[in-house]
Amino acid sequence: MSVKVGQTVEGVVTGITNFGAFVELPGGETGLVHISEVADTYVKDIRKFVKEDEQVRVKILSVDGDKIGLSLRRVKENKEKLVSFEDKMAKFLKESDERQRDLRKNTEAKRGNRDSIK
CATH class of the missing domain: 2.40.50.140 (Nucleic acid-binding proteins)
Incomplete structure (x- = not known):
């Protein structure tokens, strides 16, 4: 060959x-x-x-x-170049949601979850 x-x-x-x-x-x-x-x-x-x-x-x-x-x-x-734009966007949104969830959880923990005091 x-x-x-x-x-x-x-x-x-x-x-x-x-x-x-x-x-x-x-x-x-x-x-x-x-x-x-x-x-x-x-x-x-x-x-x-x-x-x-x-x-x-x-x-x-x-x-x-x-x-x-x-x-x-x-x-x-x-192989990486073959990933479609939609796949990249879906991955980005998933990672972004996970980061936001972690950020909210950490912020609530630092504030002491004031909603439960009412």
Whole structure:
């Protein structure tokens, strides 16, 4: 199978180094997920994110001869972009209601719930 830049494919982690993880792609080709392409956060130990023989989805960033550059984090970005506006709005409203409920509960606790004194 020939790989093309921009494709998202399944692969198996075959090796882990302190600078990234090697992933065997369908067709037997091997690419590298550089440590900067593992997650959106700072990655000190790549082994906290991937394990050897683990099946992963990767996005192909570059193909330069035998070198194939891969990304794990950009696959996740694409999934997040597929969330509809309505879903995002529903999530926001739910979180907002929960924050308001907690705020009201804390405010009533500090006031001593004066309604019960009447």
